[in-house]
Amino acid sequence: MARISKIFPVFLITAALFLGAPQTAQAFEADLVAIESMGVEAFLPAAETGDVEAQTMTGLAYLTGVGAEQDVPTGLDWLKKAADDNNDAYAQFVLGKILASDTIPGIPSDPAQAKIWLQKAVNQGVQDAGRVLTDMKDADTATETPDALRSKAEKGDAAAQYRLSMAHYFGTDGFEKDLKASLKWLGEAAHGNDAAAQLLLGLRLMDKGYDTDGMIWFKRAVAQKNAEAEYRLGLYYLRYDMSGQNYGAGWRLLQRAAEKGDTRAQKILYSGD
Known part of the structure; x- marks a missing residue:
């Protein structure tokens, strides 16, 4: 490491x-x-x-x-x-x-x-x-046409909202690159309980310095047993949480990710890396 x-x-x-x-x-x-x-x-x-x-x-x-x-x-x-x-x-x-x-x-x-x-x-x-x-x-x-994807997103389909967010982020699938629109749809998907969107929104908020809000969304993804969120939060607790208060929680999160087949978590747990 x-x-x-x-x-x-x-x-x-x-x-x-x-x-x-x-x-x-x-x-x-x-x-x-x-x-x-x-x-x-x-x-x-x-x-x-x-x-x-x-x-x-x-x-x-x-x-x-x-x-x-x-x-x-x-x-x-x-x-x-x-x-x-x-x-x-x-x-x-x-x-x-x-x-x-x-x-x-x-x-x-x-x-x-x-x-x-x-x-x-x-x-x-x-x-x-x-x-x-x-x-x-x-x-x-x-x-799937751009109109069909947008229609699904506007009707509240969280998975479609997440895909639309990514399409605007990259400027693909018939959509213009629009970071503001990407963030808007990412937020809609996160509020719609899409775990992938919650994870990514949490990361983006923390990257901009909104640590408290970012961690709320991050933990919502963990609450949905999202393996990627479990791995990342577990590793954060073990490596970067200077308080030491969440050390045990970090190991438990890595264990949960490992049980879902995450090879990174397995490597840390079983090889001591």
């Missing part, structure tokens, strides 16, 4: 502290919060020395244009260093997720390559990679 703690400052729970393979697509969106806040410069030096997590974050920054000027070839190079050269499951998942559809402006979908990377991630225990593979076969999801 020493090398990771050099990358992520103590004041950011948004820092995407991850070990091993993230289990849900929520890790992807949450990591972008840290990249957006800190910029690619926070990760590039470690990436150049071979740190696989930093290579993945650097690749994400250049690919998405979040925290860096978009440079697709450079982003792909960094991600492939982590995914191929270092056999990192998260990088494999990210590559597959991005190539599975037109998720990021400037990066055309490549279903054949996406399936290769996603299957590699599945083989290393990334459960959500299997879900993305399944979603690729779902014609309804693939062909």
